[in-house]
Amino acid sequence: MGVLARVLRAVGGEDVLDRLAQLSGSDLTTLLLALTRRRAGAVTGPDVLRQYKVDRFVGPAQVPFGVLRAVEDRLLGALPPAFDVVGLAPVVPLGTCSAVAELDQNNVLSTIRGTEVAADVTNSLALEAAVRRQATAEDVRLAAVQRVVRSQLFEGAGRFAHFTLFAAVSAGRDRGSLAFERQHFAEHVAFLREACGDVEVRVTVLDPRFEVVRGELPSDPSRRTGYYQGLCYKVYLHGEEIGDGGFTDWTQRLTGNRKERLLISGVGVDRLATL
Known part of the structure; x- marks a missing residue:
């Protein structure tokens, strides 16, 4: 049973x-x-303290605050001026990960008030980008740093139940000839190199048309599936993966408009700080 x-x-x-x-x-x-x-x-006071000692979700970050803050400042300081830095709420609507990014609901912490604890900054930024895109014809560029929680178990160095993510998203409308994709992909890659140092960006082309977007960046032999479409990439520093990104249909799903385009990039701040 x-x-x-x-x-x-x-x-x-x-x-x-x-x-x-x-x-x-x-x-x-x-x-x-x-x-x-x-x-x-x-529940008694000793009960609370007992759980605090053993529950992997509630203990403090394993990376010292000063180290994390220095990396956050470096990432935010390297952002192009066009990006608007957003202070995100710690919770998002229930189903944000499962309905938009098609991730298992068991991998997030659901609340009893119809919300879930933020598990990915790019999901939250996609929601805000969709709202702003409905109010403007201009491209929307957003970024944020947030502590997030994941329920699934991770193994290896730099993998924790809660950790800090930096994310940037660019949202806009299809302009034909992959014009949106070319512009914003180049902008994200340039920013990642400026912020993280001597990183290697490895690209997986999921649609042959996107070969013209990736330029001379090296290919990744692994085929990234899931929510990415067209093209995606992983970011490595000293041989360790610190982030990833690519094009998704999230703003299309949220707005019901197939002409919407969205590029996301994310960097694990704790992982970057430990390298």
Whole structure:
């Protein structure tokens, strides 16, 4: 018997999950708030301290604050003037990762108020870019630094349950002949090299038309799939991957406009700081 099946049997049967899923958002929130309040009422001070010592989600960053801050300042300081730096909320609408980026909902921390803890800065910036694109015909360039949380287990140096990500996105409308893609790809690559030093950018072309976009950058033998379309890339420093980026259809999904274009880039600040 699986864990979920065992739990459902313990609380009244396998149809419990279906009945809960059919509740309206406000009714489900009311139920979960009452449940959480009752559970929290049984927690003592020593219980909180005990969890703080062992829970991988709640401990402080393993990289010293001063080191992280210096890297953040370096990344932000290298941004072209056209980028608007955004102070993002720590939560995003429920389904931001699963509906937009098609990632497993179990890989994010969902809340009981119809939101989820930010798991990727580019997702949040895509939401803001979509809103701004609906109000202007101009290209939108945004950037942010944020501490994010991932539920899946990672192994290896520089991989933590919560970590700081720097991200930049460029959003606009298709101008034909890959004009948008050429301009913003070159801008992102130039910025990444300015901010991170002697990095190597390896490109995977997912659509043959994008060969003209990548220029003389080296190819990556691995075929990046998932949410990237057309072209994507990985960024390496001293042989270690510190970031990635590429073109996505996220603003198309959010606005319902197939002419929208979006380029995203992300750098793991903790990983960069440890190199």
